Amino acid sequence: MNEYVSNHGSYCTISQCNNLCFDLLTPVEYELLKSKMLVINFKAGEILCKQGSFASHIIILREGLVKLFMENNSEKLVIQILPPNNILGLSSCFEGSSVFYYSAQAYMNSTAQIIDMGVFMSILNSNARFASKMLSLLAEHTVITYGRFFCLTQKQTYGRFADVLLCLANRIYKADKFPLQLSRKDLAEIAGMSIESVARILTRFKNDALIEITSDYVEILDKKRLTEISHKG
Amino acid sequence: MNEYVSNHGSYCTISQCNNLCFDLLTPVEYELLKSKMLVINFKAGEILCKQGSFASHIIILREGLVKLFMENNSEKLVIQILPPNNILGLSSCFEGSSVFYYSAQAYMNSTAQIIDMGVFMSILNSNARFASKMLSLLAEHTVITYGRFFCLTQKQTYGRFADVLLCLANRIYKADKFPLQLSRKDLAEIAGMSIESVARILTRFKNDALIEITSDYVEILDKKRLTEISHKG
């Protein structure tokens, strides 16, 4: 089995684009960017950008935790969960496009830098290394989306949920024991299943001593078996 | 309902990145690129690139039809169907990455230009407008993947299959009557369902006078209702 396949799980939800490389900008470009940049605080539950609305800016999440999702009248799909130091809106950077293709909502109080799209695009068109870096970030993000796409379409509930737990531990909280800031509803949404299924899987994982879960934290007890479950699907 | 949501169907499978903008290159860059470029013919069924293998090149499909897919031991997910004049491998263009994250296989005899990844990356790092254009192409591709992700995870079989038919008509063949070059197995794979489900849906659509299908062509008779089915899911 090749390395990538065996890593589907860890590619599942979280981007690792931490280095945003404003150091690639010239002083003039940096000043220009700063002059068109705002810092905004979002409260838990607030919307950072809305699917279908005019993509007038690029957003860099600096603190907090955010979900990207698509929705229509009845359905909702979480595309990705974004920890701090990730950029949001790159997929709207193409000619003829001027809208966001997903919404972003804060799970908790969050801080973001908001950069004017026009300025961002003009810098892209003048600074090759910066543009390359942004291509690189979008590529990385896209690969993560592929992994999640595979996970949600090919694996069944236990495998999907094992993936979610591993992602939370490995990518978001970077610890095997982490605070439980997400509700069963949030988890269900991320894992693409019903709330009841989440409850059932949690009880099962708990009984099998794979995890410990209380009202305020989760601890992964048997990462090896959880990874096996993720791979089996 | 916003415009994007109502367009999920048409975003479902096919990229429209036709203009590849080698005209953005300087003469020197163009010569360099050409010197490191090969043209290769692939027979139906042949593999253009293999998931997990070293991404030593960027591929531009010039003729034919290709599917991009991810697979593990037992499962297979078609990420996208690529008509001619599309670029393949941009998602491997990031630092630290050197592998393809999907495989590509030709549905029919196809022709592709193969460009050395090192040369491609070095041009990206020196030509801002070219790099911007590539970012733009990847962004467009990513948005299409989002649409397909939504389709495959949120819609059920009839909606998904209506989407596939509409995509074939609108994006690939650009006609309501088109040759049936894909087997039921191919269609099932694209729509993410079993072959038997495809057969059942086709009989149903035929009986309801939505389409006409023979051994060598498909004709869409009622695009409006098919679109409704796609939207309802």
Place this chain on the structure above:
DNA sequence: AATTTTTTTTGATTTATATCAAAAATATTT
């Protein structure tokens, strides 16, 4: 502290769709 509201868990039922099995149709080979 008692009451109300919300969230979570558990059990029973339903449903969409896969799988299994076999027949029919089509394509390929002899």
Place this chain on the structure above:
DNA sequence: AAATATTTTTGATATAAATCAAAAAAAATT
């Protein structure tokens, strides 16, 4: 043209997971 192999269709059954319903637990409000 006949025989064989493959693909497609149709029907019956199985299954994973959603939905429905209600109880239990936790959180919020009075």
